[in-house]
Amino acid sequence: MSKKSGFFRFVFSLIPGAGEMYMGFMKQGITLMALFWGIMFFGGCLNIPLILFPLPVIWAYSFFHVHNLAGLSDEEFYAQEDSLLFNWNLFGQIEPKKGRKILAWILIFIGVSVLWNFMKGMVYMVLDMLHVPTYLWTQVTRSVPQVVFAFLMIYLGVQLIRGKKKALEQQLIGEQPKKGEDSHDA
Secondary structure: OOOOOHHHHHHHHOOOOHHHHHOOOHHHHHHHHHHHHHHHHHHHHOOOHHHHOOHHHHHHHHHHHHHHHHOOOHHHHHHOOOOOOOOOOOOOOOOHHHHHHHHHHHHHHHHHHHHHHHHHHHHHHHHHHOOOOOHHHHHHHHHHHHHHHHHHHHHHHHHHHHHHHHHHHHHHHHHOOOOOOOOOOO
C-alpha cells in the first residue's frame, strides 16, 4: 500500500473502487466496484431505475474515501487495514427471521417492478396494434407505482405508530403500582 501519484490517484478516484485498488486497498476497491457496477447491471437489465438511486452516494463515498486516505499521515496510512467495507451479514444485529423477511420484501419489490415494466410494455404493444391512443395508458402506468408507494408508506407509518403505542402501553402497565402498594411512599 502506498499513497502513489496525486494525478493518477485523482483519475482513478473518479471510478468507484479503482482509487482504492490503485492505492493497494484491494478488498475495499473490489467491494465498492462490485457494488457500484452490480447495481448498474441489475438496474439496466431489469429496467428498474429506482434501483439506481444509491449510485451517486457510492460514487461520492469512493471518491472522498480515496482522498481521505491520501490525506492521512504516513503512520496512519500504513496502519489502515484492507478489509471489506461492510460485513457480509447484511442484517447485522437483526435476528435471522426478520432479516429473511426484509430480504423477502426486497425480492418481492424487485419482482413486482420487473413484472410491472413487462406488462406495461405488452399493453403498449397491444394498444399500438389496435391503433388506440396511448395517452391515457401512459398516465395510468405512471400513476399506479406512485399510488402503490403512497399506500405502502401510509401502511408502514400506521404500523410504526401502532408499534410505538403498544410499547408505551406495555411500559405504562409495567410501571403502575401493584394493588396494596401506596403510590405516595417515596
